[in-house]
Structures are given as C-alpha cells and as structure tokens.
Amino acid sequence: MPTPLVAILATGGTIAGAATRPGDDASYVAAQFGVAQLIAAVPALAGRPLEAEQVAQLDSKDMTHAVWQQLAHRCAHHLARPEVAGVVVTHGTDTLEETAWFLHRTLAPGKPLVLTAAMRPATSIQADGPQNLLDALALAQHAGARGVLACVQGRAHGPADVRKRHGSRLDAFASGEAGPVALIEQGQVRQLRPWPVGTALGVPEARAADWPAVIVLPSHAGLATGMAQALVQAAIAQGARGLVIEGTGNGTVHSAWDGAIAAAQAAGVTVWRATRCQDGGVVGEGGLPHAQGLSAAQARVELMLDKALGGAAA
Numbered sequence: 001m002p003t004p005l006v007a008i009l010a011t012g013g014t015i016a017g018a019a020t021r022p023g024d025d026a027s028y029v030a031a032q033f034g035v036a037q038l039i040a041a042v043p044a045l046a047g048r049p050l051e052a053e054q055v056a057q058l059d060s061k062d063m064t065h066a067v068w069q070q071l072a073h074r075c076a077h078h079l080a081r082p083e084v085a086g087v088v089v090t091h092g093t094d095t096l097e098e099t100a101w102f103l104h105r106t107l108a109p110g111k112p113l114v115l116t117a118a119m120r121p122a123t124s125i126q127a128d129g130p131q132n133l134l135d136a137l138a139l140a141q142h143a144g145a146r147g148v149l150a151c152v153q154g155r156a157h158g159p160a161d162v163r164k165r166h167g168s169r170l171d172a173f174a175s176g177e178a179g180p181v182a183l184i185e186q187g188q189v190r191q192l193r194p195w196p197v198g199t200a201l202g203v204p205e206a207r208a209a210d211w212p213a214v215i216v217l218p219s220h221a222g223l224a225t226g227m228a229q230a231l232v233q234a235a236i237a238q239g240a241r242g243l244v245i246e247g248t249g250n251g252t253v254h255s256a257w258d259g260a261i262a263a264a265q266a267a268g269v270t271v272w273r274a275t276r277c278q279d280g281g282v283v284g285e286g287g288l289p290h291a292q293g294l295s296a297a298q299a300r301v302e303l304m305l306d307k308a309l310g311g312a313a314a
C-alpha cells in the first residue's frame with residue numbers, strides 16, 4: 001500500500017528556532033527556519049509523500065486569533081482532500097494547549113490533526129524537533145487515528161488534557177491523570193485510549209480582530225478589593241465580553257473578587273472560573289460556571305468561541 005499523503009503546516013516556534021551560538025539552548029530566537037528546512041533536517045522523510053505550507057512564522061507566546069483563523073481554514077482545506085490522510089502542524093510549545101483546544105472545538109476532525117513542537121531550537125546539538133516531527137508524521141499516517149493530538153516526546157496527548165508542565169526540559173508535556181492517548185515507538189503507534197472526538201462548531205467567520213474579547217484574571221493571596229475592581233473595570237472599558245478567573249483549588253475565588261465579578265455580570269460580562277491546579281480541573285456545581293477539566297487558558301478559548309458562535313460552545 002502506498003504511504004499516505006500528509007500536509008505539514010508550519011507556524012514557527014522553537015522547533016524552527018535558531019541560536020546565534022550553536023548549542024545554546026536558552027538564548028535563541030523562535031520561528032527562524034521555514035518548513036522546507038524543518039523537513040530537510042529529517043533524513044527519514046526524504047521521498048515521503050508530503051506537502052508543506054508556511055501558514056505563519058511566530059513565537060507562539062505571541063499567538064493571535066488571526067493566525068488561529070487562518071490555520072483552522074488551512075487545516076480544514078487539507079483535511080477535506082480525499083488524498084490527504086492527515087495534517088501535521090508545527091507550533092511553539094507555549095500556547096500549544098490553547099491551539100489544540102481551539103482546533104478541536106472548531107474542526108473536531110475525522111482524520112488526525114497532529115500538533116508537534118520542540119523544546120530546543122533547530123540549531124541545538126541535540127535538537128528534539130526532528131524526532132518529534134517524524135513521530136507526528138507516523139501518527140498522521142496511522143490508519144484509524146483521528147482528532148486533534150499533540151505529539152511530543154513519543155506521546156500523543158488529547159486536546160483537553162495536554163499541558164506544558166515544564167519550562168525547559170525536553171519532556172515538558174503531559175496529560176495529567178488522563179494519560180496520553182497513544183505512544184509512538186520506533187515509528188509504530190500504540191493506542192492507549194480512544195481518539196478524541198467531538199462536534200465541530202466551525203471557525204468564527206467574523207474578522208479575527210472582532211472576535212469577542214475574553215481574558216484570564218488570576219485569584220491569589222494578597223489580592224486587594226480595589227485592585228480587583230480596577231482590573232475588571234479596565235477589562236470592561238476595553239470591551240471584554242467574558243472573564244475567566246483562574247482560581248485556586250477546586251475553582252475557589254478570593255473574596256476580593258466578589259464585588260468586581262458582580263459588577264462585571266451586571267454589565268453583561270460572562271464570568272467563568274477555572275483552577276490553577278495542574279490536575280483535577282473543577283468539579284461540582286454552585287458558584288460561577290466552570291469549564292471542568294480545561295485549564296484557564298483553554299477555558300478562555302471555550303468562552304470566546306461560545307460568545308463568537310452565539311452560545312453554541314457551552
């Protein structure tokens with residue numbers, strides 16, 4: 001059987017990063033190499049049926065809704081082609097869990113849509129990008145694989161569970177208590193859990209600049225009521241339509257936020273809560289609505305889509 005065709009869409013990140021001094025894995029600039037160079041760095045990809053497209057070239061800490069909109073449209077385009085088995089997206093690690101959730105909710109693809117990344121720049125003497133790209137390709141070509149997956153260090157994580165848990169180590173990603181969906185070992189895919197499925201909400205059609213403003217505000221010790229009120233007033237003045245309070249523990253929120261939250265709600269702003277705990281999410285009802293196991297950053301995406309799509313998301 002011929003090897004299935006995969007489209008690789010590049011967006012930048014450390015996987016495409018370059019240091020001025022070879023071997024310097026700390027001071028480098030992300031998003032320097034183009035997708036053709038990333039592919040050329042993996043000899044095992046020579047002759048494979050691949051198509052490559054540079055969708056963006058940025059450090060993912062600077063990810064924008066405009067890039068998400070374009071990326072989602074390009075993913076949808078390639079996934080709809082019968083001859084394409086799957087899509088691989090090269091991405092920065094910093095906001096990978098947000099992009100994964102965004103693509104899952106908007107596209108919920110029936111083919112594999114695999115995000116991959118690297119913790120070391122392409123100029124590192126032990127760059128991790130080439131192996132991650134090779135593993136992502138194996139996953140995208142795997143018969144039966146489907147849904148949005150984040151493939152790093154031989155593990156495929158689901159879009160709700162994936163978290164960047166370490167700021168510098170190679171093994172920076174995990175799925176917490178849920179565990180990875182699959183392992184990629186020597187090019188072979190070993191499925192551990194069901195592939196992620198969902199209902200595609202569609203990509204918001206409005207100009208990305210007009211997507212509803214939703215921001216995350218943290219709850220922490222030592223918060224003053226006046227500070228909380230000033231932050232919320234500023235958010236409302238800037239047009240915020242939603243707030244996600246990144247709470248403590250099981251989504252608990254400092255009482256200093258109470259008046260500010262009530263004022264936001266009175267002004268028509270939707271307020272959700274999440275937790276800064278890495279595992280467990282928020283469980284139980286009562287108090288502010290919450291987005292269960294999503295991180296605060298992912299809950300922001302969920303609330304933004306809910307507003308953009310007229311309540312279709314929640």
Ligand code: ASP
Nearest residue numbers: 013014059060092093094
């Ligand atoms: N700042 C980089 C990015 O997210 C980090 C990385 O890719 O590892 O694009």
